Each structure stands twice: as C-alpha cells, then as structure tokens.
Amino acid sequence: MTIFHSNHRVFISHSWNREKRRWYYEMCLLLDQHLPNWRDRSVPKAGRYENLDDKSLNDEIERLVKDSDVFVVFTYPIVYHSNWLGTELDMAKNAGVPIVAVRPPDNERPATKVTEAAAENCGWDGAEIAAAIDRAVKAKSNA
Numbered sequence: 001m002t003i004f005h006s007n008h009r010v011f012i013s014h015s016w017n018r019e020k021r022r023w024y025y026e027m028c029l030l031l032d033q034h035l036p037n038w039r040d041r042s043v044p045k046a047g048r049y050e051n052l053d054d055k056s057l058n059d060e061i062e063r064l065v066k067d068s069d070v071f072v073v074f075t076y077p078i079v080y081h082s083n084w085l086g087t088e089l090d091m092a093k094n095a096g097v098p099i100v101a102v103r104p105p106d107n108e109r110p111a112t113k114v115t116e117a118a119a120e121n122c123g124w125d126g127a128e129i130a131a132a133i134d135r136a137v138k139a140k141s142n143a
Contacts, residue, residue, distance in 0.1 A: 008137055011041040011068035011097070013088050015078075023074055023104045027129070034130035041068040058087065065091040069137045072129075073118070075103045075110035089117050098136035102129055 010031065014024035024042070031038045041064045043057075052060065061084070065071060071092035073085070092099050101118035103110050115121050119139065120132035 006035065006134060006137070007037045007039060008035065008133055009039045009041045009067060009069045010035075010133065011065050011071050011092075013071065013073040013085055014042065015082070015084070027072065027102070030126035030129055031133075034126040035133060038133075041065075061088060062091050062095075065097060066095045068092075068097055069140075070133050071097045071099045072133065073099060073101055073114055075101050075107055075114045075121075077109060077111045086113070089114070093117065096140065098140045100129070100132045100136050102132075 012024055012027055014021055028040065043061060043064065065088060071088070073089065078085070089099065091097075098119040099114075099117050100120045100122065101110070101114045103121070103123050105124045110121075119136045122128045122132040
C-alpha cells in the first residue's frame, strides 16, 4: 500500500442534507489510510457553521477553500442542482486551488462540469486518490 506523508490541507466538497454524504466519511477514512497527515478543511457538520445565513456561510466556505492545498469533489451529476457546489468550484478556481474529481463506485455518469474543472480525475481507490491529491498539490507548487 502506498502511503503519502504530506501535510496537505484538503477541502472535501459535500452536503450534509443528502444521502451521498456517506462518501465524505468514507473519503476521510481512505485519506486517513493513504495520506495519514492530511488535514480536513471541510465544513464540519456541527458547530459554528450550522446557524449562519447564506452570505456568512459563503464567506466561511471561501475562507476554508482558500486555506486549502487541494479541493476534492465527487463527480455526481447533482452539481447541476446543488446550491453550493458550483460556487465552491468557482471559489477553488479563483483561488488557484487545484481540483481533484473523485468518482464514487455508484456514479456511472460523472458530471462533465466537475471533470473538466479538475486538475486530476480518479476513481474510488485510496492510493489513487492520495496520489492524485499529491500530484495536484505538487503541480501547483511547481507552477
């Protein structure tokens, strides 16, 4: 098993209101195994974010994205119906944060908007995801 020992700050785009949120938890487990020193910059389920109005939440998400080394997003077609995902993708692009698109096992038709925005695209494999994150961060550092 390949293990990367970088301290990458990772923002994982996810929703707390959808059944697909389990992929966030499973992603965290995969990263813990293959990128053990990673730091989660995602919006937590509870805490100071849950009672914010949309403007304040937008500002906090933007701060977290800008403070990340990489933006990880699942390739679900829900991007076309999400209130936040398009905004988050734009935040990452505008901040120069590389995007890694990950296709979960039950996703047969990845969202083109996500895959085209990504510096790296990969399937649901911990080593592959960790390698894609590492490559994206290194490419940004070398740019």
